[in-house]
Amino acid sequence: MPRLSRFGSVEHLRAEHGSASLEFITVGMVMLIPLVYLVVTMSAIQAGALATEGAARQAARVFVQAENIADAHAAAERAIVFALENHGLDAANATVSITCAPVPHECLTRRGYVTVAVSIAVDLPLAPPVLSGSFPLQVPLDASATQQVSQFRGSR
Numbered sequence: 025m026p027r028l029s030r031f032g033s034v035e036h037l038r039a040e041h042g043s044a045s046l047e048f049i050t051v052g053m054v055m056l057i058p059l060v061y062l063v064v065t066m067s068a069i070q071a072g073a074l075a076t077e078g079a080a081r082q083a084a085r086v087f088v089q090a091e092n093i094a095d096a097h098a099a100a101e102r103a104i105v106f107a108l109e110n111h112g113l114d115a116a117n118a119t120v121s122i123t124c125a126p127v128p129h130e131c132l133t134r135r136g137y138v139t140v141a142v143s144i145a146v147d148l149p150l151a152p153p154v155l156s157g158s159f160p161l162q163v164p165l166d167a168s169a170t171q172q173v174s175q176f177r178g179s180r
Contacts, residue, residue, distance in 0.1 A: 079104040
């Protein structure tokens with residue numbers, strides 16, 4: 025007669041042989057797939073945040089160092105395009121605004137301030153376009169940076 029253990033008969037234990045590894049793999053995959061997607065999504069959002077912040081900061085820096093307004097706008101646009109495309113984002117989807125203080129229509133006055141604001145929406149990875157009506161498939165990101173025009177501007 026087979027010996028009984030506290031878990032049941034020996035035959036019952038033999039019938040369960042190998043199912044622990046199958047259960048581990050199944051539960052592991054159910055837990056691992058959402059975790060991997062979360063990491064990929066957070067990485068995409070973080071890359072977008074770094075790109076947006078870097079684009080605003082660098083655009084403000086090059087804007088205040090330009091010789092004239094036309095060169096300042098061109099340099100800021102190049103800086104924004106470079107920063108966004110360096111992180112895999114399309115610069116054409118970005119919204120950029122440049123404001124100046126204390127005189128709004130004179131951006132390059134001595135000791136004036138230039139603020140560059142950049143906004144872009146980062147797509148969620150692996151999200152099918154079919155779901156676009158149900159909930160948003162993009163995360164909006166905004167960044168701004170302010171730089172002061174040198175008090176020695178024009179004295180070169």
